Amino acid sequence: MSKRAAIAGLCLLVLVGAIALSLAIGARSIDLETVWHALTAFDPSDKDQLIVRTTRVSRTVIGVLAGAALGVAGALMQSLTRNPFADPGLLGINAGASLAVVIALSTGLATGFAAQVPVAFVGAGLAAILVYAIGARGAAAGAPVRLALAGVALTALLTSITYAVLMVNESTLDQYRMWVAGSLTGRQAEDVLPLIPIVLVAILAALIASRQLEAVALGEDAARALGVNIAAIRTVIIVLVTLLAAAATAAAGPIVFVGLAVPHLARALIGASLPWLVVVSAFGGAALVLLCDVVGRVVAPPGEIGVGITTAFIGGIIFALMARRMKVVEL
Template structure:
């Protein structure tokens, strides 16, 4: 028998390598991200609480916070401070919260829908359409309250959105962001001209319109504001549902379609949300500008490019900005006031320029 020098197979020692344990995925980044979002939400809630407290306490008549608290919990009709808080400052604070929430969310949805960082509810002519129909309600139907304005504002915003989308959809590529922006700009110019024609032909309507058009929280009452709450909540709910859709749209039409996103359904949903939010805010406080433009940029500081979180922070920062502007308008012009819409427009532009210059552009 010839020995080959090889050991039988069964006797061969196999040096089995130790089974490698699956390495755990790094959890530092998600935890850091979650911590950042939590801190951001807490900071924005703190800022909103401070704005609400200032709105109730600061004005031509300064009221201590203790008195404000007692006026809310145990009102005494014989005390002037309690009457001021409950009858004057609570309604305008509620209007500021609702209008700021609506404008912040509408601006975020508009920027995501059009993939345009300079988009706001006025870009697609929504505010101009709502304003035109409100002017018609004032001049031809004698409307004087937000409850009456809201239906005209909704119809005008919806008509403007439909016209812009129909014009922007013409052509081979369909409704692209550039065509929508151009159509909205043209429609805004046309509607603004019509507003001027109506106001010049009716002096009484012009007197009522010029105070409403400045964008103010003054002389608002809860009786005409509370009926608008369901419309704001419905628009906010649709905006929340649209968060994932906006993330897909931010990747471009082709990629979003490849991921299974129905572009027509997404745009219709976002359009309905914008109409509800802009119509409600315009009816309550007038055509306030800049809030819908600046708030999403501030929200991206905390949320990054995820529209689900951008919408959350926009809902918190919108009312904070509007209430802070309203409080500042009371302080700088005592004993009179400057409308919140004017303060936002005056102070907001330099802030946005500083944001653009100091931070890197965030992809939409």
């Protein structure tokens, strides 16, 4: 077995462990045997099994979905821009989703989480399309630097509009702050089922397109010599990043750090092979979100801290230590 396959297998084992912890740990701890029975021989009269089936399965599914999507989106974004500190948020996805949710809340179009999912997804997608439309004009059209600059500018604009709406609508602010913190609670797996095939297809497409993206990373001249259509592969990758990040944001709100640090750490472990990077980032991103969610459940009983806050806090510390102890991984 190769080193990369071994690391991918280890990450998968960590993810399985994180899933087990997510199903067992919370305000009420449940033993793994009861968790297993809840999944394989459900008894609705058992309160512990009922908690597992009605609450924890949903938040675990959403955590895996959001974490895997963010991990792969970050890996693609960093490879596309050749910047190890690039994040899917560069395309204005979080800002677009946030503004869409705020407008929907203030107009009464989306009062519950189930209604917020498609609204956030559409808002994120429209923001990314606008960024690409701006970055694709003029000289060096579609270049990663132009897209990043367009994303930063659009994010600032959309964020200012979002805050302007919130300033004049306090009731919307109360609802919005629960969404913007990033959380796996108050959600049902049924609400995000349409996002699951989107994420799975996008990850599969990322694996298929990864070899061509690797060629682009060698430089445009080398990529053209290998017969790669640079404009086409950039467009494909941007579409995939948009779908993945939009799905994650719609499902769990804006969760920071995962799309930044997980691919960077994965690259340090397995090197620059993009297909393996996609696999490891998917497993690692899902495991990180679930583990941070578990930590958020137990650090402030009887309440809990949203996963978006714990990923920012724990992930920031880890990333700072990585920056001190290792060189920035070259792309």
